[in-house]
Amino acid sequence: MTRSLPLLLSLLLMGIAFAFTTNPPYELQIPPSFGHRYTIPEDNPLTVEGVALGRFLFYDSLLSKNNTISCSSCHQQALAFTDGFNLSIGVSGRPTFRNSMSLANLLWVRNFFWDGHSKTLEAQALIPMNHPDEMGLAPEKSAQKLQQTKFYPKRFQKAFGTNQITPKLMAQALAQFERTLISANSPYDQYLRGKYTLTPAEKRGLDLFMRGSNPDRGIRGANCAHCHGGAQFFQNRFHNNGLDASPLDPGRQEVTGFEEDFARFRVPTLRNIALTAPYMHDGRFKTLEEVVNHYSDHIAQSRTLSADLRGMISLTSSEKKDLIAFLHTLTDREFIRNPAFSNPF
Known part of the structure; x- marks a missing residue:
């Protein structure tokens, strides 16, 4: 047992090093004038694979009830991640309650939505999925749809070390991507x-x-x-x-x-x-x-x-x-x- 302990420690360190090299931290480029008064949750650090996964999810209409609406439907890059409508239209065909907000520089935002009813990007990410007039599909159902694909279990494995897809991990990936949307070169x-x-x-x-x-x-x-x-x-x-x-x-x-x-x-x-x-x-x-x-x-x-x-x-x-x-x-x-x-x- 004494002889095997160093071997076990060595294997553990090798595993940690392998995970770090295969999914390294995502390096944010913070403009000096923006400052560092922002918070990234300890349980959701930005990683290269996490951000990449969040980007796929952001643009995938598979997250909606009828496979027609994605996050990008109401947050289009060409319009600084808004959609050009006074009120957005989702899966129900009915207008939403409020105007679509820009996603630029969310890293420095402390309350999300017009009324600030969400305090984290992770919590915010799941709300449109649940809303009957936006994406219209409970996050648990969205996770099941993603689990049935060949593509996403592998991406979640790379990003989070598990191929079991959950709403929490979906929200974390989306939040990681959204935190990278920095606009600072006007x-x-x-x-x-x-x-x-x-x-x-x-x-x-x-x-x-x-x-x-x-x-x-x-x-x-x-x-x-x-x-x-x-x-x-x-x-x-x-x-x-x-x-x-x-x-x-x-x-x-x-x-x-x-x-x-x-x-x-x-x-x-x-x-x-x-x-x-x-x-x-x-x-x-x-x-x-x-x-x-x-x-x-x-x-x-x-x-x-x-x-x-x-x-x-x-x-x-x-x-x-x-x-x-x-x-x-x-x-x-x-x-x-x-x-x-x-x-x-």
Whole structure:
């Protein structure tokens, strides 16, 4: 027994080394300006095979009830992982409840969906599968379908060391892939690196975006950065942005039960905003012009309206054009063409 112990330890170490070399960690390329204030679960580290498996699952309509809808149906790469509809259409043919959100830079998001009802990407991944108007198939049933294929048991074996497919492992693989969807090479990013020169209109738009208004000092600004600031152009917070005086959608309140959360929704990223129309949680605005007009001139007063929106901005026509010109500099063409994020089939 004493002699066999070193042999057993040696074999164990060899097994660990083999697993590491056959499924090495996935190396994320984190832009310096984005920082490292993100969390990857200890029980779901990013691996090369895990990310690859998640990519296959993301694009596979086998996960839906009638084999017609995949995650990519509502999150298309060419549209910065949105779908171009005000409300998406799934297996039932009925519109979903809210607009499809961009999946860019989810690594830094702490609450998912417009109302933040999911706290992890792993939990989020299974919700559309269960929803009767989205993919319409319980994750357990999806796992059974995948188990019956020749392709997926081998991929799960490579990614997780088992060929037994479960909803948990499906969610972990999808979350791994989604955490790699980093967008950080727009003209604005290149401008910050000294590789792009903003046009005069784009520069004026940037100044408006970043600057608050102070009429007493003759300073004009849109103050967009108050909610859409930082390198990510979003907040992990919820706001009522003045769409309706009597909102019908309770928003965040449906999750927390708090009256002050009524009609508040998660602040989305503005990265690739020119590609992600229509806008707002219900997709009511078809163009950036409509969005800017709303914030400039048409804020609806209500009891939970964000305090920063209680006064009208009232931008001029030229200021609106400048602001929109800047928003177009947030479009990352590399992101929407990156083959690492594209359909692998």
